Amino acid sequence: MVLLPPENFNHVEQDWEPVSPFPAMASGRSFVSGNPEGNGLRVRYFKNKSSGNLLAKAWFGPETEGPPGFAHGGSMAALLDEVMGGMAWMSGHPVLAARLVNDFRQSLPLGTVVQAEGVIESINGRKVHTRGALRGMDGQVFCEGQGLFIILDEKQLDIFKKRFAERAK
Amino acid sequence: MVLLPPENFNHVEQDWEPVSPFPAMASGRSFVSGNPEGNGLRVRYFKNKSSGNLLAKAWFGPETEGPPGFAHGGSMAALLDEVMGGMAWMSGHPVLAARLVNDFRQSLPLGTVVQAEGVIESINGRKVHTRGALRGMDGQVFCEGQGLFIILDEKQLDIFKKRFAERAK
Numbered sequence A, B: 001m002v003l004l005p006p007e008n009f010n011h012v013e014q015d016w017e018p019v020s021p022f023p024a025m026a027s028g029r030s031f032v033s034g035n036p037e038g039n040g041l042r043v044r045y046f047k048n049k050s051s052g053n054l055l056a057k058a059w060f061g062p063e064t065e066g067p068p069g070f071a072h073g074g075s076m077a078a079l080l081d082e083v084m085g086g087m088a089w090m091s092g093h094p095v096l097a098a099r100l101v102n103d104f105r106q107s108l109p110l111g112t113v114v115q116a117e118g119v120i121e122s123i124n125g126r127k128v129h130t131r132g133a134l135r136g137m138d139g140q141v142f143c144e145g146q147g148l149f150i151i152l153d154e155k156q157l158d159i160f161k162k163r164f165a166e167r168a169k
Helices: A023-027 A073-090 A154-168 B023-027 B073-090 B154-168
Strands: A016-018 A041-048 A053-060 A095-104 A113-124 A127-136 A141-151 B016-018 B041-048 B053-060 B095-104 B113-124 B127-136 B141-151
Touching (some): A041 A073, A073 A095, A073 B095, B053 B073, B073 B113, B073 B127, B073 B141
Antiparallel strands (some): A053 A113, A095 A141, B041 B053, B127 B141
8 A cells, every 4th residue: 555645745845946866867766766656765856946955855654664653764864865965966076975974863753754955065076075964844853964975987987877878778 | 577686695604593683573664674575675684693793684686776786875874774773682772873874885786695794892871882894795895884872761662662552553
């Protein structure tokens, strides 16, 4: 049985522009955002035009469970990973995660709709330092993240392009 | 179409004893280990009797994708979270994650079978410090984790017990 997120999952602010932060998102298979009709994570991406940041509106369905009735820490960490990395991709920096840090502030009840925003803090050479936060619609912080991402060189990008082309056949 | 993990997913060493590290695992809905017949993460837990640690044998199926053809960093982070936390539960400490750190060493090709082991480093009061590593069958390290978990008090445990009882009805 497929459940439905609450009505507020569909609410979009005026300054949110729908985006696909990753070029390969068209493949639709991401661990985090690849199943927008399922009972796990449902994720919709927007560019927050007022802040310039990537914003994910997400619903934590019953298949994101960790402790009984609450979201798995790993599901929150995975969403923040994708939001922080996605912010780098959306900003023109093709990256891979090198280090992720997650601080859990509050247990997240299953069925909750949240907003997660990814922010670029600084770029030094190939290092992109990001942070992110996962908040309820009332602003309550459930999890905070820091992400160090590395900008891919041509050789690494070619490996992914090749894999993508092989798969699309 | 449900794919099959390679044959080595079924291999079990003599000193590995099958375990269910979490009391609520019976619910079978975990974000990480709740779908052992699907195309995402398939996880089998063992107690490694020679080290005393919790060991997960896992297959990263096509629905764990991040970059084309490779596992999502968030899927590795989620598995390490559960292995490190599971080690604390298996050792008699009911915990929740407070902070997780993940260092990504190598991209993990989809379809790979890995072993992840969770280790308790120290316990100070209610703080349980753990670490974990996700390795290929040849020992290659794909991701390392550190986890700070907090031992739940009676009040917090009661909330989870209540949620579990409500759901089991």
